[in-house]
Amino acid sequence: MSGIKDRMTKKIRENDNLYQLLFECSEIAAVIAGSDGTISHVNRRFLELSGYRRSDLVGKKKWSELVVNGDLTRMTQYRAFLDQGTSTPAHTYEFKLAARNGSFKDVQIFRQPIAGTTRMAIHFVDISDLMRVGKKVISSEEKYRSLIESTDDSIYMIDREGTYLFVNRQVLARLCVTEANIIGKRYSDFHDTQDTLQFAGYVEKVFETGASHRYEHMSGKNGQRWMLRTLSPIVEARTGEVRFVAVVSKEITDLKKTEEKLKYLSLHDPLTNLYNRAYFEEEMHRLDNNRFDIVGLIMCDIDGLKLVNDTLGHDKGDELLTVASQVIRKSFRESDVVARVGGDEFAILLPNSPRSKVEEICARIRTSVQTYNKKNPGLPLGISTGFAIRTGPGQSMAELYREADNAMYQEKIFGSQHARNVIVKNLLNTVENRGITTKQSLKRLRQLVTVLGDAAGLTEKRLKDLALLAQFHDIGNVSIHDRILLKSASLTADELQEVHKHCDIGHRIAQSAANLTPIADYILKHHEWWDGSGYPLGLAGEEIPLESRIMAIADAYESMTSGRPHRKAISREDALKELRRCAGSQFDPDLVEKFVKIVA
Numbered sequence: 001m002s003g004i005k006d007r008m009t010k011k012i013r014e015n016d017n018l019y020q021l022l023f024e025c026s027e028i029a030a031v032i033a034g035s036d037g038t039i040s041h042v043n044r045r046f047l048e049l050s051g052y053r054r055s056d057l058v059g060k061k062k063w064s065e066l067v068v069n070g071d072l073t074r075m076t077q078y079r080a081f082l083d084q085g086t087s088t089p090a091h092t093y094e095f096k097l098a099a100r101n102g103s104f105k106d107v108q109i110f111r112q113p114i115a116g117t118t119r120m121a122i123h124f125v126d127i128s129d130l131m132r133v134g135k136k137v138i139s140s141e142e143k144y145r146s147l148i149e150s151t152d153d154s155i156y157m158i159d160r161e162g163t164y165l166f167v168n169r170q171v172l173a174r175l176c177v178t179e180a181n182i183i184g185k186r187y188s189d190f191h192d193t194q195d196t197l198q199f200a201g202y203v204e205k206v207f208e209t210g211a212s213h214r215y216e217h218m219s220g221k222n223g224q225r226w227m228l229r230t231l232s233p234i235v236e237a238r239t240g241e242v243r244f245v246a247v248v249s250k251e252i253t254d255l256k257k258t259e260e261k262l263k264y265l266s267l268h269d270p271l272t273n274l275y276n277r278a279y280f281e282e283e284m285h286r287l288d289n290n291r292f293d294i295v296g297l298i299m300c301d302i303d304g305l306k307l308v309n310d311t312l313g314h315d316k317g318d319e320l321l322t323v324a325s326q327v328i329r330k331s332f333r334e335s336d337v338v339a340r341v342g343g344d345e346f347a348i349l350l351p352n353s354p355r356s357k358v359e360e361i362c363a364r365i366r367t368s369v370q371t372y373n374k375k376n377p378g379l380p381l382g383i384s385t386g387f388a389i390r391t392g393p394g395q396s397m398a399e400l401y402r403e404a405d406n407a408m409y410q411e412k413i414f415g416s417q418h419a420r421n422v423i424v425k426n427l428l429n430t431v432e433n434r435g436i437t438t439k440q441s442l443k444r445l446r447q448l449v450t451v452l453g454d455a456a457g458l459t460e461k462r463l464k465d466l467a468l469l470a471q472f473h474d475i476g477n478v479s480i481h482d483r484i485l486l487k488s489a490s491l492t493a494d495e496l497q498e499v500h501k502h503c504d505i506g507h508r509i510a511q512s513a514a515n516l517t518p519i520a521d522y523i524l525k526h527h528e529w530w531d532g533s534g535y536p537l538g539l540a541g542e543e544i545p546l547e548s549r550i551m552a553i554a555d556a557y558e559s560m561t562s563g564r565p566h567r568k569a570i571s572r573e574d575a576l577k578e579l580r581r582c583a584g585s586q587f588d589p590d591l592v593e594k595f596v597k598i599v600a
Contacts, residue, residue, distance in 0.1 A: 023041065023043050024043050024044055025043075025044070026043055026045060027045055028045060028123050028124070028125060029043065029045040029046035029048070029049040029050075029107075029123065029124040029125075029126070030042075030043050030045070030046055030121060030122065030123045030124070031043075031046055031057070031063050031121075031122050031124075032114070032119055032120070032121055032122075033062070033063050033119060033120055033122060034118060034119055035118040035119070035120075036062065037062035037063055037064050038059060038060075038061070038062050039057045039058055039059070039060075039061055039062070039063050040058060040059065040119065041058070042054055042057050042058060046124060049097065049099075049105065049107075049124060049126055050066065050097060050098075050099050050100060051099045051100035051101050052099075052100045056100070063122055066097055066098050067095045067096070067097060067098070067107075067109070068095065068096050068097075068098050068104065095107060095109060097124060105126060105128050106126070106127045106128045107124045107125060107126060107127060107128075108124075108125040108127050109122060109123070109124060109125075110122070110123040110125070148168050149168050149169050151168070151170070152170060152250075152251070153170060153248050153249060153250045153251075154167075154168065154170045154171045154174055154247075154248070154249040154250075155167075155168045155170070155171070155246070155247070155248050155249075156168065156171050156246075156247050156249075157234065157244050157245065157246050157247070158187060158203065158244065158245050158247065159243075159244055159245075160203065160204075160207055160245075161186065162186045162187035162188060162196075162199070162200060162203060163184060163185070163186050163187075164182050164183055164184065164185055164186070164187070165183065165244060166183075167179065167182055167183070175190050177190070187199055187200075195217065195219075198215070198217060199229075202215060202229070202231050203231060203245055205231075206231045206232070206233050206242065206245050207233070207242050207245070210233050210235065210240075210242055211233070212230060212231060212232040212233070213230075213231050214228060214229060214230040214231070215228075215229055216228050216229075216252070216256075217229065224253075225251055225253050226251070226252045226253045226255075226256040227249050227250065227251055227252065228249070228250045228251075228252045229247060229248070229249045229250075230247070230248045230249075230250075231245050231246070231247050232245070232246045232247075232248075233245060233246075234246055266278070267279040269339070269340040271318055271321060271322065271325075271340075272321060272322060272325035272340050273325070274325050274328075274329065274338050274339055274340050274346070275337060275338065275339035275340075276339060276340060276341075277339065277340070277341045277342070279337075279339060280337060280339035280341055280347055280349070283337050283349055284349070284397040284398070284401070285397070287349065287351065287397050288396060288397045293390075293391065293392055294351075294352055294353065294354060294389070294390065294391055295349065295350065295351055295352075295353070295389070295390040295397070295400065296349075296350035296351075296353035296354075296355075296357065296358040296387060296388075296389050296390075297347065297348070297349055297350070297387060297388050297389075297390075297397075297400050297401060297403075297404045298347070298348040298350070298358060298361065298362060298385060298386070298387045298404060299345065299346070299347055299385065299386045299387070299401075299404040299405050299407070299408040300324075300328055300345065300346040300347070300348070300365065300383050300384070300385050300408065301344055301345050301346075301383070301384045301385075301408055301409075301412055302320065302321065302324050302344040302345075302381075302382070302383060303382030303383065303384055303412065303420070304382055304420045304422075304423045304512070305317055305320060305321070305343070305344040306344075306512075307420055307423055307424075307508070307509065307512045308320055308379075308423065310505065310508045310509075311427060311476070311478055311479050311505055311508065311509050312427075312478065312479060313479065316379065319379065320379060320381060321340075321344070323372065323376075323379075323381055324346070324381060324383060325340065325346070327365065327368045327369060327372060327381065327383070328346055328348070328365060328383070330368065331361055331364045331365050331368060332348060332350075332361065335351075336348055336349065336350050336351075337349040347401070347404075348361075353389075354389070355389050358387050358389060359387070362385045362387060365383060365385055366383075366385070369381050369382065369383050377426065378426060379426070380422045380423060380426060382422070384408055384409075384411045384412035385408060385411060386404050386405065386406065386407030386408025386409065386410065386411055387404050387407060387408075388400050388401075388403035388404035388407060420512045420513055423512075424475070424509055424510075424512065424513040424516065427475055427478045427509060441558060441562050442470065442471055444558055444562075445470040445471075445554055445555065445558050446467045446470040446471065448470075448554035448557065448558060448595075448599075449466045449467065449469070449470045449550055449551060449554045450463055450466065450467055451598050452550050452553065452554060452591065452594060452595050452598065453466045453547070453550050455594045455595075455598060456546060456550060456591065456594065458546070458547075462547065465518050465519050465522070465547065466547050466550060466551070468515075468516070468518075468519050469519045469522050469523065469526070469547055469551055470551065470554070472506070472510065472516060472519065472523065473506070473522070473523055473526050473551055473555065474502065474506065475506045475509050475510070475523070476501070476502030476503060476504070476505035476506025476507070476509065476523070477502045477506075478505075478509075479501065479502065479505045480498060480499060480501070480502055481498075484498055484499065500527075500535045500536060503523065503524050503525070503526070503527055503535065503536050504524065504536055506523040506524070507520050507521070507523050507524035510523050519547075521545060522545055522547045522548045522551065524536070524537075525537065525539060525544055525545055525548040526548040526551040526552055526555070527552065528540075528543075528544045528548060528552075529585065529586045529587075530544070530549075530583075530584060530585060530586060530587055530588050530589070531584070531585045531586070533585075534586070544588075549587070549588045549591055550591060552586070552587060553579065553587050553588070553591055553592060553595050554595070556578075556579065556582075556586075556587070557575050557576075557579060557595070557599070560574075560575040560578060561575050572599065576596050576599065576600060579592050579595065579596065580592060580596065
């Protein structure tokens with residue numbers, strides 16, 4: 001018996017040694033503790049993990065004292081749970097292990113009672129690296145999730161059948177659904193048949209090619225929104241197989257509107273909204289391909305536009321162009337190509353229009369111009385027209401254009417001068433109506449220059465020009481704003497500079513009207529001073545035309561005795577004193593003496 005007992009004892013000892021060796025060499029940190037938690041055994045890996053010495057732990061510390069967590073309530077409950085005894089089944093927990101150097105390590109704890117004893121084995125798996133990676137993954141997921149949720153684009157993921165697997169908040173908002181009501185349902189449940197078929201076709205392309213695809217489509221009731229959809233494959237890394245499709249749907253309505261506007265502007269004149277020259281030339285080229293045998297071409301030119309621009313400003317010129325475009329446009333069919341091809345030129349293409357039809361339209365334009373001028377005498381409109389007809393494929397559109405352009409200029413030779421004369425007459429009426437110079441004042445001024453001119457020995461013809469100068473010398477004032485002309489206070493330096501422009505503008509107006517051409521130079525120079533300090537050219541003495549010198553004296557006298565918005569009228573005696581004072585500086589001294597003798 002004693003031999004058997006010895007052998008059993010030896011066997012048990014060998015087994016204990018084996019288990020002790022396995023326990024000690026295990027790569028899993030472990031401790032063995034009694035029912036109260038006091039550590040009785042620790043292995044090498046636990047010592048490495050915790051940094052403690054074996055003598056610090058065995059019989060001295062309870063293993064639960066080494067486990068910490070920020071949640072004190074949970075820790076208390078857990079420690080109470082640890083004291084429940086050996087009948088407790090195995091459990092797994094995640095806590096932090098307090099190392100000897102004061103650091104903390106994330107560990108996963110496996111607690112297992114040892115059968116037949118009151119002890120338990122506690123294993124600690126170091127998951128610090130795993131937790132760090134996990135936190136990075138969570139942080140990354142949160143970051144991208146936040147990005148996906150904050151965008152204004154609709155982002156979603158579907159499978160090959162079009163089943164929704166993921167949607168962001170924009171999808172929910174646009175479809176007016178909750179996440180619970182869309183995940184697991186198909187695209188076709190929320191979109192019409194045409195949209196679904198188009199979308200399914202692109203989904204299939206992604207699965208077949210493994211590449212991204214994009215397309216534009218209209219969305220919403222009556223197609224009021226443009227969307228750009230980009231479909232991209234989500235590929236399984238191991239097999240390279242397309243598993244799902246990620247969709248980004250971006251609203252591009254504003255972009256499409258901008259594109260349409262740019263396209264419109266590329267083909268239309270921004271001022272008149274008619275077609276521009278580029279579009280007109282494209283149509284010319286198209287018609288050169290003989291699609292239509294009979295083609296009519298009408299050219300129109302705005303008479304006196306340069307005069308309006310130079311005198312009333314480009315705003316008034318633009319207004320005249322706009323009116324002209326409206327008059328012209330109303331005379332044609334919607335199918336006719338009406339274009340602004342130059343600053344003051346318009347051209348119209350009339351496919352399949354015989355000569356009788358083209359002549360009828362030209363007559364209609366003239367009638368429309370007359371009707372407009374009766375209602376708007378302040379800014380009269382003149383349009384010269386010319387046309388040409390191509391009756392067969394032999395003539396090029398470029399030749400037809402030149403023929404119509406020449407015909408238009410033939411009419412312009414006879415009509416434009418009349419138009420300019422009408423504009424000049426209206427400009428003069430405008431000056432008079434503004435209350436700066438009255439008809440009575442102009443009458444007195446004509447009398448004054450005539451008697452002074454006669455005293456200076458001017459011929460009958462020059463006296464007539466001088467009388468005409470008295471009437472039109474300040475016609476350039478039409479370009480000066482009322483706030484300056486009617487200002488009661490003294491003018492500023494900038495305002496004076498603006499007033500000085502009226503000589504040059506008046507000169508240009510006179511050059512545009514045949515009956516005023518002889519006095520254009522006198523208008524330009526009637527504010528020059530005898531000593532050279534006048535404007536606009538700084539001429540002196542006899543460099544200044546005699547008519548301009550006479551005009552300067554008579555105009556100054558009439559201005560002083562009649563008054564102006566910025567100064568009251570003075571007596572005849574005071575006015576003559578002022579003329580004598582300025583003789584030799586502002587005025588020709590000999591002419592001043594003659595004028596004083598006549599008026600005194």
